[in-house]
Amino acid sequence: xxxxxxxxxxxxxxxxxxxxxxxxxxxALAKSGVREGLCLVNAMHITASVFVNDDEPGLxxxxxxxxxxxxxxxxxxxxxxxxxxxxxxxxLRRQIMGxxxxxxxxxxxxxxxxxxxxxxxxxxxxxxxxxxxxIIGE
Amino acid sequence: xxxxxxxxxxxxxxxxxxxxxxxxxxxALAKSGVREGLCLVNAMHITASVFVNDDEPGLxxxxxxxxxxxxxxxxxxxxxxxxxxxxxxxxLRRQIMGxxxxxxxxxxxxxxxxxxxxxxxxxxxxxxxxxxxxIIGE
Amino acid sequence: xxxxxxxxxxxxxxxxxxxxxxxxxxxALAKSGVREGLCLVNAMHITASVFVNDDEPGLxxxxxxxxxxxxxxxxxxxxxxxxxxxxxxxxLRRQIMGxxxxxxxxxxxxxxxxxxxxxxxxxxxxxxxxxxxxIIGE
Numbered sequence: 557x558x559x560x561x562x563x564x565x566x567x568x569x570x571x572x573x574x575x576x577x578x579x580x581x582x583x584a585l586a587k588s589g590v591r592e593g594l595c596l597v598n599a600m601h602i603t604a605s606v607f608v609n610d611d612e613p614g615l616x617x618x619x620x621x622x623x624x625x626x627x628x629x630x631x632x633x634x635x636x637x638x639x640x641x642x643x644x645x646x647x648l649r650r651q652i653m654g655x656x657x658x659x660x661x662x663x664x665x666x667x668x669x670x671x672x673x674x675x676x677x678x679x680x681x682x683x684x685x686x687x688x689x690x691i692i693g694e
Numbered sequence: 695x696x697x698x699x700x701x702x703x704x705x706x707x708x709x710x711x712x713x714x715x716x717x718x719x720x721x722a723l724a725k726s727g728v729r730e731g732l733c734l735v736n737a738m739h740i741t742a743s744v745f746v747n748d749d750e751p752g753l754x755x756x757x758x759x760x761x762x763x764x765x766x767x768x769x770x771x772x773x774x775x776x777x778x779x780x781x782x783x784x785x786l787r788r789q790i791m792g793x794x795x796x797x798x799x800x801x802x803x804x805x806x807x808x809x810x811x812x813x814x815x816x817x818x819x820x821x822x823x824x825x826x827x828x829i830i831g832e
Numbered sequence: 833x834x835x836x837x838x839x840x841x842x843x844x845x846x847x848x849x850x851x852x853x854x855x856x857x858x859x860a861l862a863k864s865g866v867r868e869g870l871c872l873v874n875a876m877h878i879t880a881s882v883f884v885n886d887d888e889p890g891l892x893x894x895x896x897x898x899x900x901x902x903x904x905x906x907x908x909x910x911x912x913x914x915x916x917x918x919x920x921x922x923x924l925r926r927q928i929m930g931x932x933x934x935x936x937x938x939x940x941x942x943x944x945x946x947x948x949x950x951x952x953x954x955x956x957x958x959x960x961x962x963x964x965x966x967i968i969g970e
Contacts, residue, residue, distance in 0.1 A: 557695055557833055557970045559868040561938050592697040593830055594734060596870060596934050600945025602885045608793050609740050609785055614773035618782050619789075626764065626902065635890035644894050647885055651895075651929055653789055655884050658734050658796055658934055660828035662699050667826060669738030688943060690936035692869055692969065693830060694695045695833055730835040731968055732872060746931050747878050747923055752911035756920050757927075759911075764902065791927055796872050796934055798966035800837050805964060807876030831968060832833045 560588030560691040563600070568681040572623070574616045575676045577687065581659075582666060584689045591664045593693015597674055598656035600686040603646035605653035605677035623649045623679070646679035653677045661693055698726030698829040701738070706819040710761070712754045713814045715825065719797075720804060722827045729802045731831015735812055736794035738824040741784035743791035743815035761787045761817070784817035791815045799831055836864030836967040839876070844957040848899070850892045851952045853963065857935075858942060860965045867940045869969015873950055874932035876962040879922035881929035881953035899925045899955070922955035929953045937969055 562584045564577060581597055597606050609615070627648035631637065634644030657674060660667040676687055700722045702715060719735055735744050747753070765786035769775065772782035795812060798805040814825055838860045840853060857873055873882050885891070903924035907913065910920030933950060936943040952963055 557868075559969070561868075561936065561943070592695075592699075594732065594828065594870065596936055598934075598936070600948065602945075602947050607789065609789070610774075612774060612777060614776050615782060615785055617773040618786065622765065622786055627898065635893040636886075636888060638890050639888060644891060647891055648894065648898055651883065651885070654792065654930065656934060658736075658794060660699065660734055660736070660826055662828070667699070667828065669740075669824060669826075671740050672738065686945060688936055688945075690870065690938070690943065693697070730833075730837075732870065732966065745927065747927070748912075750912060750915060750917075752914050753920060753923055755911040756924065760903065760924055792930065796874075796932060798837065798872055798874070798964055800966070805837070805966065807878075807962060807964075809878050810876065831835070 557692060558588060558590050558694060562689045564687040565684060566676055567684045568678045571681050572620055573678045573681055576611050576673050577676050578674045581674055581689055585691060588691040590661055590691050590693035593661045593691060595659045595661055596656060596690040598688050600688050603643050603650060603680035604685055605650045606656050606687060607654050607675055607677055608657050608672050609675060610671055611673045643680040649679045695830060696726060696728050696832060700827045702825040703822060704814055705822045706816045709819050710758055711816045711819055714749050714811050715814050716812045719812055719827055723829060726829040728799055728829050728831040731799045731829060733797045733799055734794060734828040736826050738826050741781050741788055741818035742823055743788045744794050744825060745792045745813055745815060746795050746810050747813060748809055749811045781818040787817045833968060834864060834866050834970060836860060838965045840963045841960060842952055843960045844954045847957050848896055849954045849957055852887050852949050853952050854950045857950055857965055861967060864967040866937055866967050866969035869937045869967060871935045871937055872932060872966040874964050876964050879919050879926060879956035880961055881926045882932055882963060883930045883951055883953055884933050884948050885951060886947055887949045919956040925955045
């Protein structure tokens with residue numbers, strides 16, 4: 557069994573943002589030498605997300621509005637903020653968007669459908685954060 | 695390490711539907727010969743989902759109504775539709791329901807609790823779409 | 833390839849509860865002897881969840897209130913309840929919070945960011961339920 561481990565760093569100027577990191581995951585896969593296996597990509601922070609969806613800016617605007625409706629920013633309304641934090645909405649949003657994706661590796665490639673792209677979803681940005689890529693296989 | 699790869703095709707007449715595909719995954723597992731490992735099952739399309747829940751038609755009706763409430767169909771209300779698409783709701787719904795499941799394989803079987811069943815969730819049907827089954831282990 | 837399988841039991845007195853089980857997963861990992869690999873942790877019941885988020889009681893109160901808003905308890909409003917069940921809300925909540933997490937294993941440890949903790953999320957408690965830990969690697 558081979559394995560490969562890589563941490564990707566992000567520091568985004570916005571509080572909420574979506575970044576396509578498919579190419580960086582592909583580069584990690586190329587380094588791994590794995591032909592058949594699984595590739596885990598996960599946010600290492602609990603106010604961020606890794607998910608697979610469409611690389612279309614209008615849809616990302618829809619995500620922003622939708623998350624604001626389902627899990628609003630609200631300085632005073634969350635019990636979590638009694639600790640001095642102000643990011644409860646980000647913790648909730650990451651549950652909807654998900655922590656991680658597991659992608660199949662077949663013939664040395666990410667085994668994707670026609671539109672699948674891997675995104676980093678940031679819900680409490682303006683600080684350095686990491687995404688983990690872990691590849692195992694043969 | 696052994697691996698096994700299979701794509702399952704779906705073409706559903708409804709826009710929104712839930713299909714139990716546990717048996718097809720079991721057949722893929724039988725072909726793989728894997729006794730201990732992991733089985734990834736994921737939608738290959740970004741307006742569909744794979745998830746584990748109950749095989750009960752009433753609950754599936756509840757899912758339909760609930761998703762319509764949380765992520766409504768709306769011809770005009772989504773920025774994504776400026777591209778000519780009309781399925782932003784389907785992209786949002788798939789985030790709630792999830793892209794994939796990873797199932798443990800123990801003693802050559804899907805290691806499931808008493809009620810776990812694997813579903814394909816379609817949110818923008820009436821076209822051919824695929825689910826990927828990737829099995830690795832020994 | 834090595835593999836290790838363990839079922840963790842829970843019986844919680846509340847209907848809705850969040851329990852940190854990171855330490856139990858760490859103990860399973862120590863028994864496995866795996867240094868590089870993947871660790872799947874999943875609820876074996878379809879009205880429960882396994883997820884990674886913050887170990888902060890205020891945030892857990894926020895989760896409770898938020899889930900009650902997005903997927904309310906409602907004795908009469910769900911089609912699933914025609915079967916005699918009363919837990920449709922729990923089936924919906926588990927879709928938001930997720931069935932499983934897959935955690936990377938690097939150098940024999942759970943490869944976690946600074947605040948990541950693994951939780952069992954119970955949405956229909958007061959009965960015995962299980963979480964599965966499946967570890968594969970080398």
